[in-house]
Amino acid sequence: MIKVAVYIDDNCWAGLAMLVKEAFAVAGTLHARNADLKASALFEVRLAARGKRPVRSFTGPALLPEATLDEAAGSDIVVVPPFFFADEQRKTITPRLRRWLIDAYDNGATLLSMASGVRLLAETGLLDGHEVTGNPSDQRVFARHYPQIRFTPEAPLVIDGRILSAASINPCIDACAYLVGQFVGDGAARKFSRYTNSVRHPTYERMALKNAAHKQHADQRIKQAQEFIERHFKREISVEEAARCSAMSLRNFSRRFQQAVGMAPHSYIARCRAEYAKDLLARPGMSILEVAQQSGFRNEVTLRRAFDQLLGTTPTAYRSANGSALAQRLEDSEKVSARTW
Incomplete structure (x- = not known):
């Protein structure tokens, strides 16, 4: 307990x-x-x-x-x-x-x-x-x-x-x-x-929650770097910036991050952006370009490349395959938001 x-x-x-x-x-x-x-x-x-x-x-x-x-x-x-x-x-x-x-x-x-x-x-x-x-x-x-x-x-x-x-x-x-x-x-x-929680507005809190499984390690400085990335992935942050915030050299930071998290820092940044993009794809009126720009990818090309590497599909195919489920999530979230806690 x-x-x-x-x-x-x-x-x-x-x-x-x-x-x-x-x-x-x-x-x-x-x-x-x-x-x-x-x-x-x-x-x-x-x-x-x-x-x-x-x-x-x-x-x-x-x-x-x-x-x-x-x-x-x-x-x-x-x-x-x-x-x-x-x-x-x-x-x-x-x-x-x-x-x-x-x-x-x-x-x-x-x-x-x-x-x-x-x-x-x-x-x-x-x-x-x-x-x-x-x-x-x-x-x-x-x-x-x-x-x-x-x-x-x-x-x-x-x-x-x-x-x-x-x-x-x-x-x-x-x-x-x-x-x-x-x-x-x-x-x-x-x-x-x-x-x-409502899923209509993806937030840093939800990103931290999605990544909780990747924080089951004891390296507190790397956890702080993960949290820095989760707060700032929507802008053009770099691995070098995350390393500086952790007061480590780039080489030492990259080694410790890989060892603790199981993936490279740049992959973690891409993962955060892709997870955020998945939530944005729940909005039927949002174009793929808007999804890319709001989730930290500079353009549709980098968004598609990340989806292919991480999910084995494209943003358009993901939205099409999960459209009904995403719509249901939005409907459910509105019902939950209407309740009095």
Whole structure:
């Protein structure tokens, strides 16, 4: 059982704290094809707090902690949900909470901050030198108080090694899907993503999810390079640029990438573009040239060449052979998007 601790305290957003519990419960029922929550559970999710007293959430409803910080030690995933912050002052945390978060990370836990929750995580020092996202309104907070952290609020979801940050509600669901892929497997993540996400607008989060199976290795710098490629493949990035972002020589980077991922860096870039193009082909009104340009291929020739090498077919033939399935995916996604989560 994968252990998840969701940190709660006064003024936290109760909705997103509970969203984590429900999202991971849904992932289990979909994976097992069984509505019995206990029988299908993949994750043990507990609300963790400094004590056992009820916590007053931002809008008033009380949340009852299910574990103290000490009892939640050893969790595989630690989630810091959003909190209500009315000003741009630093939000200091207690030494106990700081130690708990640092110990969790040092012991191998994956950390996920949701929206303004990243401000609490920033106080630990664990984010120094890392890239994170969050509320655009917090940009001045990070510039003033945490200049050593790369704050990119324009990115919906940032995955920097074992540190994940989501800027708003939808990316929080995408982050859960990514974690399902990391801890359970790509098949379970795909089921969860199909249930919760629309495929009408391919995103970086979905690309990260599609590539989860290629990140089952221990080379953190190569994982960061993969995530850099997943965020930027739609522009003309090069292997040399990815190597520089990883602070490695081109030769060393290419060798380590091939060893860790099982393919060359340029092949990974082409794969990301081709996977994105496959989603764009679901749009019947989009021409092959538009698909090529929006997915990072300069023209139709390079798009066709990539499809031939990776899929053994052409974009036109792929659209024709999968047309009904792609249309059904769009119809299903619209139905899912219309539901209230």
